[in-house]
Amino acid sequence: MATEELAKNVASAVANRGLHEAVARSVDRHSYAALAALTPDLRAVYKSRARAARLRSVRDLAALAEQFIAEAERRGIIVHTAADAAEAVGIVAEIAKGHGARRIVKSKSMATEEVELNRHLAAAGMQVLETDLGEYIVQLAGQKPSHIVAPCLHMTRDEIAGLFSREAGRQIAKDTPSLTAFARQRLREEFRQADLGISGGNFLVASEGAVVLVTNEGNGRMCTTLPKVHVALVGVEKLVRDFADMADALRILPVAATGQLITSYVSIVRGPAQSGQEGPQEVHVVLMDSGRSEILGGPYEEVLACIRCGACLDICPVYRQTGGHAYGSVYSGPIGAVLTPLLRADAEAQALPFLSSLCGACSDVCPVGIHLHEHLVALRARAVARGIAFPAERTAFRALRRAWTPPRRYRLVRRLMRGALRVGGGVPQLRAWTSGRRLPAVASGGVADLLRSEGLIQERR
Amino acid sequence: MKREDFLARLRSRPAGSHLPPAQDGADLPSAPADLRGAFSEMAARAGCRVVEGEFERLREFLRKDVGQGVVLAGAEDAVARLCAGLSAVPAQEPFAADWGVALADGAVARTGSMCFVRRRESPLTATLVPPRIAVLVPVSRIVWDLGDYLAHPPDGGSLAVVSGPSRSADIENDLSIGVHGPGDVLVLLWDDPDPEA
Numbered sequence: 001m002a003t004e005e006l007a008k009n010v011a012s013a014v015a016n017r018g019l020h021e022a023v024a025r026s027v028d029r030h031s032y033a034a035l036a037a038l039t040p041d042l043r044a045v046y047k048s049r050a051r052a053a054r055l056r057s058v059r060d061l062a063a064l065a066e067q068f069i070a071e072a073e074r075r076g077i078i079v080h081t082a083a084d085a086a087e088a089v090g091i092v093a094e095i096a097k098g099h100g101a102r103r104i105v106k107s108k109s110m111a112t113e114e115v116e117l118n119r120h121l122a123a124a125g126m127q128v129l130e131t132d133l134g135e136y137i138v139q140l141a142g143q144k145p146s147h148i149v150a151p152c153l154h155m156t157r158d159e160i161a162g163l164f165s166r167e168a169g170r171q172i173a174k175d176t177p178s179l180t181a182f183a184r185q186r187l188r189e190e191f192r193q194a195d196l197g198i199s200g201g202n203f204l205v206a207s208e209g210a211v212v213l214v215t216n217e218g219n220g221r222m223c224t225t226l227p228k229v230h231v232a233l234v235g236v237e238k239l240v241r242d243f244a245d246m247a248d249a250l251r252i253l254p255v256a257a258t259g260q261l262i263t264s265y266v267s268i269v270r271g272p273a274q275s276g277q278e279g280p281q282e283v284h285v286v287l288m289d290s291g292r293s294e295i296l297g298g299p300y301e302e303v304l305a306c307i308r309c310g311a312c313l314d315i316c317p318v319y320r321q322t323g324g325h326a327y328g329s330v331y332s333g334p335i336g337a338v339l340t341p342l343l344r345a346d347a348e349a350q351a352l353p354f355l356s357s358l359c360g361a362c363s364d365v366c367p368v369g370i371h372l373h374e375h376l377v378a379l380r381a382r383a384v385a386r387g388i389a390f391p392a393e394r395t396a397f398r399a400l401r402r403a404w405t406p407p408r409r410y411r412l413v414r415r416l417m418r419g420a421l422r423v424g425g426g427v428p429q430l431r432a433w434t435s436g437r438r439l440p441a442v443a444s445g446g447v448a449d450l451l452r453s454e455g456l457i458q459e460r461r
Numbered sequence: 462m463k464r465e466d467f468l469a470r471l472r473s474r475p476a477g478s479h480l481p482p483a484q485d486g487a488d489l490p491s492a493p494a495d496l497r498g499a500f501s502e503m504a505a506r507a508g509c510r511v512v513e514g515e516f517e518r519l520r521e522f523l524r525k526d527v528g529q530g531v532v533l534a535g536a537e538d539a540v541a542r543l544c545a546g547l548s549a550v551p552a553q554e555p556f557a558a559d560w561g562v563a564l565a566d567g568a569v570a571r572t573g574s575m576c577f578v579r580r581r582e583s584p585l586t587a588t589l590v591p592p593r594i595a596v597l598v599p600v601s602r603i604v605w606d607l608g609d610y611l612a613h614p615p616d617g618g619s620l621a622v623v624s625g626p627s628r629s630a631d632i633e634n635d636l637s638i639g640v641h642g643p644g645d646v647l648v649l650l651w652d653d654p655d656p657e658a
Contacts, residue, residue, distance in 0.1 A: 027636050042490070049486030059477035066468055071517065083462035083470075087592040132642055134631035150631060157633050180629065180637040187641065192556055208614060218627040221589050224619075236471070247608030248486060261503075261606075264628055265642065268620035278552060278584045289467060341478025439587035 003284065003344060003351045003390050006328065010355065013326040019154055023323045026153035028316040031365075033259020034311060046252040051369045054243035054305035057237070061304070064206040064239040065287065071209030072285055075271035076186075082288045085115035091286050092117060092198065092231055093124050098148055099229050099282075101126065101196035103186075105187075107213070107220040108132035109200025110148060110308055111235050111288060113330045114343070117198070122203035128198065131187050131219035133180070140167055146324030148310040149257045154323045187219070197223035197280070201234035202307070203249065204285070209240035211285060213267040214253060221267050230280040232269065237292050237304040249307055249368075256309035256367035291343040300375055303338050305368045318355050327352060334362035334372045341379055350388045355380040411446070418442040481592050492605030496570045497650070500603045503573030507625030508638070513650040519543070523562070523595050526647065530559030533591055536582035537564045543597055543649075555590035561643065562595045563587045566617075567610040568603045572624050575648070576610055579618035588623055593645040596623070599653035 013019060038046065069079045080087035088111075096104060104121070106112065106128050114271060118128045118139075130139040134151035138144065140163040146152030152160070161174035164182050172182050199220060203212040211232045213220045224230050240246045254260040273279030295301055313319045313333030324332035328348055329340040337352040353376045356362075362372040383389075405412045421441060430439070451457045477483075493499055505511050512522050520543055531548045533555050534540050541564055550557045563583065567576040575596050579585045588594050604610050607622065627642030638644045 006648075015647075022633070029634050045489060049489070052484055052486040055477075055480055058480060059483065061476055062468060062471035062474075065471055069464065079464075081462050081467035083467065087462060102574040124627045131628045131641070132631075133637075137631065150634075152631055153634070160632055176632050176635040176637050179632055180640050184640055188556070191641075202592065216627070217629045217640045218589060219640075220658075221585070221621060222641060225585055243611035243614060244608055247606065247611060250607065258630075262507075262574055262622070262624045264623065264625050266574075266607075266622035266624075268622070270619045273579065273618060274581070277579060277581055277618065278555075278586050279579055289462070289469070289470065293470045293474055296471065297476050297478050299479050301476070301479050378522060 003347065003388060006326075006348050006355075007390060009326040009328060010150045010322055018156070019323050020321060022154050022156060023320055026147070027320060030258055030310070030314040034256055034258075034314075034365075037255045037261060043255075045068065046212045046248075046255070047367055047369060048066065048408050049248040050252045050307070050367055051305070052250040053240060054307065054368045055302075056245060057240050058296070058301055058304045060241065061236065061239060063187060064241060065236055067206040068204050068209055068239055071207065071444055072271075074207070076283070076439040077209060077271050078131045078282065078284045080284060080286045082286055082290065084290045085288075088115050088233055088286050088288045088290065089117055089456070092233060093121055093126070093232055095229065095284055096121065096126055096196055097124070099196060101229070103190060103194045104128045104198060105131050105190055105194040105223050105227065106135075106198040106217075107200070107223040108135050108151065109198075109233065111233050112198065112332060115233070115288070115290065116206040117233065129187070129190050130333045131190070131223060132215075133217060134182055135221075136183060136187065137163060140164075144330070147313055148308050148331070148333075148335075150310070154325070166249070171304065191219075191222045191226050194223075194227045196406055197227035197230045199223050199230065199232045200393065201232050201238055201285075202253070203246050204234055204239045204287075205243060205246050206239055208270065211269040212246060212250075213265075213269070214250065214263050215267070216258075216264045218265060221265050224267055225279055228280055229282045229284070230269070231284045231286065233286045233288060235288050235290070235292055237306075252367040253307050253309050256307075256311040256365070260282075261339070295342050299378065300338065300342055302370050303342065303375065305370060306335055306339070307368060308335075309367055311365045311367060315361045315365045317357050317359060317361070321410070323357070327355065334376065335370075338375045338379060340373055341383070347388055350383045351385060351390070353377075353383060407448075414442060414446055462633050471578075489606070492570075492609075496603045496605060499605075500568055500570035500573060500598070501650060503570060504575075504625070505573070507547065507573040508628070509573065509625055509646040509648045511648045511650060513652070515652055516542070519597070519649040519651060520545075523647070523649065526595070527560050530593075532562055533558035533562045533584075533587050534562040535564055535584065539597055539599075540564050552584050552586070555584075555586040558591040560593050560595060561587040561589070561591035563597070565598045565602060566594050566615055568598045569605070569607050569610055569622070570603050571606050571613055574607065574622050574624040576607075576615075577621045577623065578615050579620070580616075583617075585619065585621050588621060589642055592639060592643055593647070594643045595647040595649055597649045597651055601653050621639050
């Protein structure tokens with residue numbers, strides 16, 4: 001059963017202490033940097049503007065899509081529309097085949113992860129090389145990214161040095177400069193020879209027909225500048241009205257992601273190069289629906305405003321203990337626990353909203369003010385209504401109902417619990433939890449006694 | 462999916478029916494008076510080396526820094542004058558360059574960013590491929606926010622906004638400079654003759 005698989009993944013992640021350390025190191029750094037980057041007042045201003053801009057996009061999505069297509073084509077961009085993942089992959093494969101592409105370089109993109117673009121292109125005989133350092137590492141390891149912004153935060157430098165040494169056929173030292181130098185040299189050669197570049201997009205600017213990429217390493221610029229053909233695969237929800245709205249969202253995206261006021265690079269792709277200029281001869285944008293339109297206009301449409309900063313992952317106490325892979329989804333953390341069940345129908349996806357303590361920190365930290373914890377609660381209710389439940393939880397609630405429904409049995413259970421806690425020093429099954437916390441004693445008088453003493457209930461004789 | 466069907470599916474949804482009423486964001490604080498000082502400070506904070514002054518001073522500084530290196534440069538008049546006497550590589554061979562030299566189309570003080578537009582005389586590769594770059598930033602082109610620069614979208618092709626060197630923290634969160642893009646960014650802040658004068 002899918003929920004058992006999820007529970008198993010979580011248990012194995014929770015038991016992995018090395019993983020906790022790696023995850024904590026990264027997410028703490030992001031969270032503290034994000035806090036320090038802006039004064040609270042300025043953050044509130046930026047957040048309100050980013051939220052207004054993103055919600056405007058959700059409200060006007062159909063009109064913005066239409067405008068984007070017209071403006072992009074006016075600038076010479078070839079726009080494709082894909083209903084679902086299969087169509088999106090098919091379109092990219094056709095473009096690559098049409099150009100006889102043999103060397104394909106790619107920059108980091110969650111949309112391409114979502115549709116498993118690399119796997120499908122490989123099946124069609126085309127190898128795609130990831131060029132973001134973290135993605136390159138994850139690709140060499142045969143894994144998937146475990147964080148929206150920092151794909152290999154779960155890996156140690158020893159593991160990375162092992163992968164690079166295997167790739168190089170010689171020993172690569174494990175200090176950061178040596179590791180980075182190897183990747184730089186290896187990937188520069190690929191950039192130089194690539195005939196197709198694939199990217200995602202952080203924003204699509206409707207009024208300009210432009211694709212915007214927000215990056216730090218420069219591989220995104222390489223992929224969109226050096227190959228003769230550039231293909232951007234972007235979810236339709238990434239549309240924004242104009243440059244002003246883009247600037248409003250961009251003002252807080254890097255702050256929330258890594259604590260930077262701006263990333264090293266913001267690329268604004270406005271079409272193919274003119275004759276005699278460097279740059280791609282052809283630019284394609286694949287505008288992908290793949291479940292977005294079904295979210296639009298429904299109770300969860302606010303999540304379409306997400307700017308994929310990863311701040312909710314960084315602050316989440318559950319993500320901290322599990323890392324990203326345990327979610328079994330491209331999107332992990334609180335946003336993944338909300339978005340995945342909306343994009344995927346399987347039982348495992350429906351169970352993801354239960355991977356949350358509902359502390360609400362994700363909603364607090366979200367730079368566009370998405371009420372993530374409220375959506376998590378609603379999606380839990382939806383999952384239960386659809387018959388999704390964890391077996392242990394179902395058994396516990398059944399036992400509770402049997403024990404507490406008759407008043408006499410309830411009183412008896414309460415008395416037994418008081419005694420057990422006083423004598424036994426705690427519940428053995430909860431020892432891991434109670435070793436650092438004090439379990440509150442069961443009150444001598446129950447709720448019924450309290451209400452009775454206040455005269456709020458009458459004793460039934 | 463046909464484009465009409467794709468758009469029809471979006472149009473058929475009651476978009477916004479579960480969102481709060483539309484509201485504008487709060488007003489941004491006003492820009493400081495000293496844009497030049499703010500740009501200089503923020504560019505340095507973003508990891509750039511900043512040199513300021515008259516054209517000749519900047520030219521001398523660059524000449525010493527570049528030394529025997531070969532340069533990939535834009536073809537704007539100011540850049541041509543700046544690079545006079547330096548060895549150059551043709552634009553088709555960006556990977557052969559030690560240095561890239563470019564003229565900023567705009568500069569953003571709030572974040573210490575420099576904006577570049579692809580034009581025939583301004584290849585975007587000049588600020589991307591060489592391991593070190595020098596950017597001539599005319600003081601008259603500094604604005605406060607990226608939104609101010611984009612309020613009147615510049616003519617030309619694609620844009621690149623550069624804020625400091627290439628960086629990555631993918632290996633155990635250890636900051637690494639120059640992973641793909643340039644690792645050294647020299648800003649030449651130019652007291653250009655006021656174009657309004």
